[in-house]
Amino acid sequence: MLLTQLIQLFERDIDRLYKEIEAYSDEDTLWKTDHKINNSAGNLCLHLLGNLQAFVGHELGGFNYERDREFEFAGKNVPKSKLLADIINLKRIMISSLEGMDESLITKNYPKEIFGKPMTNEFFLIHLYGHFNYHLGQINYHRRLLNN
Numbered sequence: 184m185l186l187t188q189l190i191q192l193f194e195r196d197i198d199r200l201y202k203e204i205e206a207y208s209d210e211d212t213l214w215k216t217d218h219k220i221n222n223s224a225g226n227l228c229l230h231l232l233g234n235l236q237a238f239v240g241h242e243l244g245g246f247n248y249e250r251d252r253e254f255e256f257a258g259k260n261v262p263k264s265k266l267l268a269d270i271i272n273l274k275r276i277m278i279s280s281l282e283g284m285d286e287s288l289i290t291k292n293y294p295k296e297i298f299g300k301p302m303t304n305e306f307f308l309i310h311l312y313g314h315f316n317y318h319l320g321q322i323n324y325h326r327r328l329l330n331n
Contacts, residue, residue: 185289189308190281193235196312196319197274201267203322204228207330210263215329222256224325225266227318230255232269235277238311242294243304244280281308 204224207213213225222230233255240246251258284304293307302310 186281193277200319201270204266212330214259224322226256227322228266231318232273239280240276246276
């Protein structure tokens with residue numbers, strides 16, 4: 184039951200990420216920071232892509248992925264078209280990974296200790312969903328402030 188709901192929520196909000204990035208009028212604005220905004224929308228998007236592909240796609244779905252977390256925050260000028268294509272691919276990976284999970288695995292421990300202690304897949308997936316939306320909100324705010 185929870186997996187079905189998580190699939191629906193991730194699918195909906197990955198679509199929202201796509202619309203946010205698509206709404207930027209030019210690629211330069213995706214990479215701007217201003218005053219106390221430390222991360223550009225482009226970097227936050229890269230971070231969301233890397234985070235979910237590593238923690239869900241790779242660890243739970245078995246997809247081949249090697250994360251470059253440093254690039255997620257330091258990389259610049261990835262074309263908007265590539266970000267959009269990567270978001271579409273992330274949606275496919277997320278749906279496939281979660282649909283491929285047996286519901287009984289939801290209460291089992293996540294394969295890695297991320298926060299220094301064991302946690303269930305259920306806990307970590309809910310955490311990842313909250314983390315995704317935290318940064319999605321930052322991207323929305325960034326776009327409304329800096330996109331002309």
